[in-house]
Amino acid sequence: MTGRQEIDSSTVAICEGALLLRFKVVHAADLHLDTPCSGLGRTAPAVAAALREASLEAFAGLVELCLREEAAILLLAGDVYDGPERGIRAERRLRAGLERLGVAGVRTFAVHGNHDPLSGDGGAAWGTGTHVFAADEVTAVPVERDGTVIATVHGISFREREERRNLARLFRPSGEGLQIGLLHANVGDPQHAPYAPCSTEDLRAAGMDYWALGHVHGRRLVLEGGPWGAYPGVLQGRSPAGGETGAKGALVLACDDRLGLLEPPRFVALDRIRFETLEVDISGAMDVQDAIDRLETAAQTAREEAEGRGVILRATLTGDFGPEAELQLRQGEILASLQETGLAQDPFVWWDALDLRTRAPILRDEIRGGGDLAAEVLREADRLRASPDDLGRILGELEQDLSRFPVRDALAGRTPAADLLTEAEEICLRLLTGGDGR
């Protein structure tokens, strides 16, 4: 034996590393392309225009992310559209983006969710290189690179919006490479509609390496380690409430065909407009201007955290604030002033609403013992509370005035009568007692 050299262990490791097939997967869900934002009051024209483009631009960002990361696979876990009446603009942008990925060699896999069930698809083209899973049964599609299967993607679509089956139980591992489950489902979250309900145990039992989930709009890691499972959340927030606030985007997975995920999913923000809710403590503020300054300081922080995006804010003001009555009285003016200041910035900050919770609680017992009109108001409110029919009759009389206006739908989620009575009672007491409720 002559001429054979000793090879050190690091060289061996490098050679072994070179033999491993590493690739990247991008996971997004709930794109709700080109659908309007909800829960917002009227916005400035510039903000409205930006909002209209936000979801489409976020999708464009997703395409850029796949290309930048040289991803092998893009996973779209349902609710690409908000409903069956999808915009042509959205379809075209989606198709163009997916075709661009197809040309670049990125395989796209998609399932239909409750917002865009297969029954309402209408045969819209997804573009070449995109595989859309059928409903009714789970199918598996291998993904090859250089002749080797690096992953097998399993998925199933919603046929109808009301999908109540536990679809996770239909998944079984097959084929080679990384086993990916693509599913629009509610994994034990009572806050969301119970479509395709399942549990984490169901997910574990299915034998997948990674569950690419959709449906829940807040980003969440459902399973950690082996297997992994995650909701990436919506691609672009659409409301200043609930799971729509904060950074929104997609997850990037660094994978190996044999070792699975090499690291926890990495979040990349892709939203174009950031929705945030702020709670601003204005205790000790000298005056209203001081309170406004604190709000603007908080907005500045949110703006910096948004990293160059436009920001839509809804703020709750808390704390003990002396001139609360003035704040209450000038609420509209303050909001308009904040909106004006925020709009002048680039990128903009749009204040949607201010929620004043700076008032001291109304001391009902103390008022009740006063024997004055305020106490009488409390007693009258108690009487109405005890007589829902009277209250209902009064409200019915009042709402007669609303009959000719198209506000029935608007009042669909209206405040219950008892809560409304409490609110009315508080209004009276604050006005009668000079605002502090004592």
Place this chain on the structure above:
Amino acid sequence: MILRGWEIEGFGIFRGMTMADLPQGLTLLLGPNEAGKSTLLAFLRFMLFGFLRGEQQKHLPLLGGRHGGRLSFEDRDGIWTLERIQGQPAKLFSPDGRQLGEDGLRNRLGGLDADTFRSVFAFSLFELTNLETLNRDEVRDRLYSAGITGAGRSATSVLAQLRKGADGYLRPRSKEGQINKLSDALAKARRDLNDATQLAGRFGEIENELAAVEAQVQAMGEEAARLEQRRSHLVRLEGFVVPWNRLGRLQEEMSREAAPPAIDRSTVERIEAERDRLAENRKAAASHADACREVEERIAREEALLDRGLLAVAAPLNSVLQELALQRDRLARIERLGQEIATQEGHLARMAEEIGVDRTADLPAVTQSTLRTADEGIERLRSLSQARARAEAEEEGALQRLAKAEDAVAAAAEQARPLQDSMGMADYHLRDDALARHREAIETLARRRGQLLGPGLLAVALLIVGLAAIAMQAWLLAALAPLGLAALLVLGFGQPGRDLRRIAAELRLAAAELGLASALDPAEVAKEISDLHREFSRVTEASAARERLHAAEAERLDAEHQLEECRTGLAAARAEELEGDVALAALTRSLGVPPDVTAPQIVSYLRGIQALRAVQAELDALKVRRSDEEQAIGAWEERAKEVLGQLGRDVPAVREAVPEAIAALREPLDGAQRHETALRLHEEERRAAEERREAAAMEETAAGLALASALREAALEDVAAFERWREERGAYEQRLHERDLAAADFRDQVGAAADTFAQELAAGNLEAWQAERGRIAARLEEIADGRDQAVRQSQDLVRQRAEIAESSDVPAFAARCLELEEELRRAAGAWRAQALAGRLLERTLEVYVQSRQPEVLRTASDAFRHITADRYREVRQRSDGQGLLAMPQSGGPKEPDELSRGTQEQLYLALRLGLAASYGDRVAALPLVLDDVAVNFDPVRQLRFLEVLGQFASEPGRQALFFTCHPSLAQAAQRAVPELRVLEIGAEETSSEVAVALDEPAAERLLRLLGPGPLAVKELTRLSGLDEARVRDLVQELVLAGQVNAIGSGRGRRYGLA
């Protein structure tokens, strides 16, 4: 709330008015009419609530001060101080010193508004009767809602606010509410969304239409392409008809013509070449013969012109000609040299004469060193002379200074002479001191005598009175005699007498010191002192003169010393000057300077010698140069004369003419040499021309032979036959060429398919082709129109499709709908809450008024019953709730209108007490301030009312201030209400009620008119332009305010500034 006091800075007629320690309970403030009671009421209202709108110009501070003041009050938290100045925010200082504003004050007042305070708590008779019914809503509000709110607004204002707020959201029968507007906007947005959605639904239809149109366009395009191809073919075919026909004609002509015989091309070319060569050779031979003849002629002409004699002396002649210009220069130079030498000679003679030397003698050599030595000697001698002159001037100065010093000594000696007979300075000072003491003793003695004069006279008077009493046996006064005597004795022999005597002794002693027999009187002493001072002045001057004498003598000695020194220096300077003079004389002698040359002229003499020598040297050099020029001129003349002799020409006698004679030969010589050269060249040309003529003849012969050989070969007789053949053959070949060109042209035009076209042309018909082409053009136009239309339709569809595809209208309108729905939801929610709050408050008020009314009426009934001494037992509300009823003990109920005025007012007062009590019980007890509201009551009911008022105010925390102008009422009230406190409003701080309405400019006008002096009312009326009654009122006010005094009484009363 108990008012504890106030301080009015300026308010109406009040300025600096204070009140302190007001008690709880009932207080009666007594003041006559126009004492300012109503102003005080206004002040208290102002302090607690500020002015109502339109009141700001009332109660201006007529007497100055800031418009407002301070008020202190006490409640359960302690004593508060309120400061209010018109135009500034009120300041309320809490018991612990914190400063609060209007809000804090409103809290203290239980949220009461100004109107209610005026109606219920602080009112005058007018306002009492103004609140006359209970059936008006606002009255009901005042009676029942006032005080039922806390620190906020009245219930009615809250209700109004809620209604206004709800109206802002929704107005069922208007378009102004927010919900109304949002609903309209939402309906429009939904219509827009529907339209946009329908438009988007057309996307598929548009795509189908577009596909059909595009297919139509494509089919038309294909047909048009086919037709274009056919039309193009026909156009080409038509274009080929002309060349095709021309080719056919040429081919026909060639087929009928016989061709000339053919000659080999090389033979033709050889014949043409030999023919041309022969012609050229002949032409060259003739030319060469002409050239030979021409050269011969030129040679003959040159021979005739050639001067060979001149050529024989060409070499020496050229030599002198070359130096001819030089010779002329030499002649000119030698003349100039002669002139220069003569000039220098004259110059030299003048210089020698000026210097005074013989230029022929041997002159000394003068160098720069020599000149410098002489110059230094002269300069030294000059400086020595100057030194000697300065020494002489100094000696003169010293002599003058000595003379002045001697004069000064003589003058000082004269001034100092008086000193020899004067006293010494010490003596003078001793005498001066003695005189001063003498004068002081005189003055002391006089003063003491003066001091003793009064007591002395008194003692004498006592003594005289005592003695007189003794004489008159008035024994009581007789005691004065011994008293006066004793006083005299004490003055004469006691300490005063001793002092006088001691001073007199000192005076005498001082006189002795001065050498006087007795003391002097003060005038003499003054004269003595004056004389002494004059003497002292004279001595002082002489002493100064003596000092100046000493200084002058020292100056004289110094001048003498200086003169001596000057004389020594002068001698030394003279010696040095003599020495320098001798040295300079020795130097000039050594330089050969004549002895008669003075020292200042030595250097110029030496410079003259130096210049003379330089001119002489230059003159010598000029003479040498003239000699050299003479030699060169002579040599050239000799050679020139020799040439002239050889040519047999005359030699000029004058030197200057020789160059001209030589110069005249230059041109003939040049001509002879030119002719000689030309002759030589012509001969060479003749030889060459002859050689060329011979060669050409040989060439000509050879060419003729070769031509003949070639013609024979072509079977032609001669050159003329050859020319004819060539012409015929050329014409034939030209026609052949034309035919070939036509054929080639046809092929070029038709191209590869020439054969096919040839068949078509051979078989075709031009008219048929043109007709077909017309049909095709018409069809193509049809297709173009249809295609354009289809393309436009397609573009339109493409645009529509792109617009729909990229339109954001649907999401935009959807977003707009969502936004509006959200706003509508918010607005509807807010409206529901506010509307329900309003309804809740309305219901509460109804219940509240119903439940509270009896309490107020019960208190009012008690008060009314007491005031009317049970004549009326109750106050009730009418059954319809629209008014009050007074219930008498007997008989039916009475409407307020049925009551007498006094009883009506009692009813309303009773009602106010009920309201105030209710407010005090529920919210805050506030002070009652009543301004003469009982004037219409009979005395009994006045007292009974005051009893009720006292009873009301005696409750804890309550207070009532009752203003009246009736002292009798005050006295009666004190009996009726033992705890009553009566305070008088003093006249000095008050003015009349009229002053409240006093307009400041009018008052100021009267004050200004009164400035110069007192005036009567009529005069004031005339001057001021006001009516008389007004003037009387104003004047009265000003009198009360202390600004004006009344002078006199009755008709003669006048008024002047206080």
